[in-house]
Amino acid sequence: MPKHEIHPDQWIDLYADYLFNYTITRVNDREIAQDLVQDTFFAGLKSMKNFKGEASERTWLVSILKRKIIDHYRKINSNKGKAEVRVQYNDTETEGNWLEERIADPFDKTAEDSMQNTELGNAIHNCLSKLPYKQASVFKMKTILNYETEVICNELNITASNLWVIIHRARTAMADCLKENWF
Amino acid sequence: MSKKINIFIPCDEANHICDKSQYNEANIWEKLKLTLHLAICKACRRYSKNNGKLTKSIKKSHVDCLTPECKEIMKKELEQALKTKEN
Numbered sequence: 100m101p102k103h104e105i106h107p108d109q110w111i112d113l114y115a116d117y118l119f120n121y122t123i124t125r126v127n128d129r130e131i132a133q134d135l136v137q138d139t140f141f142a143g144l145k146s147m148k149n150f151k152g153e154a155s156e157r158t159w160l161v162s163i164l165k166r167k168i169i170d171h172y173r174k175i176n177s178n179k180g181k182a183e184v185r186v187q188y189n190d191t192e193t194e195g196n197w198l199e200e201r202i203a204d205p206f207d208k209t210a211e212d213s214m215q216n217t218e219l220g221n222a223i224h225n226c227l228s229k230l231p232y233k234q235a236s237v238f239k240m241k242t243i244l245n246y247e248t249e250v251i252c253n254e255l256n257i258t259a260s261n262l263w264v265i266i267h268r269a270r271t272a273m274a275d276c277l278k279e280n281w282f
Numbered sequence: 283m284s285k286k287i288n289i290f291i292p293c294d295e296a297n298h299i300c301d302k303s304q305y306n307e308a309n310i311w312e313k314l315k316l317t318l319h320l321a322i323c324k325a326c327r328r329y330s331k332n333n334g335k336l337t338k339s340i341k342k343s344h345v346d347c348l349t350p351e352c353k354e355i356m357k358k359e360l361e362q363a364l365k366t367k368e369n
Contacts, residue, residue: 219343274332
């Protein structure tokens with residue numbers, strides 16, 4: 100099996116978006132997520148010599164990121180009492196321990212849905228990482244960040260028709276890639 | 283007939299309109315031309331269908347990514363850290 104090598108100078112281009120998406124589904128805050136991803140890169144840099152090349156770079160970085168996310172939750176929960184879940188009742192009418200509240204709400208499908216959506220999100224990022232770099236970045240700016248065509252054209256110094264050709268190629272490749280499992 | 287009404291469009295144009303309409307950037311005239319084209323072209327119907335599914339999937343999954351500006355900043359910080367590590 101070929102050994103995986105480590106190239107920190109390409110980390111941001113290759114993995115930043117994947118790791119960021121991974122984090123944001125778990126912490127729900129863009130700024131915190133960005134900080135955690137950057138912390139992960141720094142930590143990776145520090146422990147580069149521990150990278151044995153058995154797993155891929157991305158898997159290795161994800162394992163660091165997981166620890167960073169746990170640390171983050173430990174930190175915000177370190178003040179006792181904040182970690183407890185408390186239901187507040189302010190009037191005597193609703194006060195008490197209601198049995199209805201202890202069972203799962205059969206109409207609450209959000210947990211399952213969000214789990215499926217996280218998986219779909221991972222699949223999308225996996226497909227994105229197979230695209231050529233330029234296609235991926237144009238597609239992300241247009242489709243995920245919802246940038247205006249003009250803004251993208253200015254930033255990347257391309258014409259509008261150029262952009263649409265890139266978008267078309269990216270969309271075709273993305274649809275092909277997702278088709279097997281998701282469509 | 284010198285003035286032909288351009289109601290039948292080639293496939294690449296149909297696909298281009300289809301792409302645009304994924305971002306709500308196709309106007310009503312373009313949409314009409316696309317609909318007409320889809321009525322007669324199976325390959326474009328397939329592309330159109332998958333394209334729509336892709337748009338829906340992305341919306342549904344709430345995927346997120348970093349802005350290019352963010353990445354630029356992160357890159358600079360990481361480069362700095364790399365340099366100090368090497369020295």
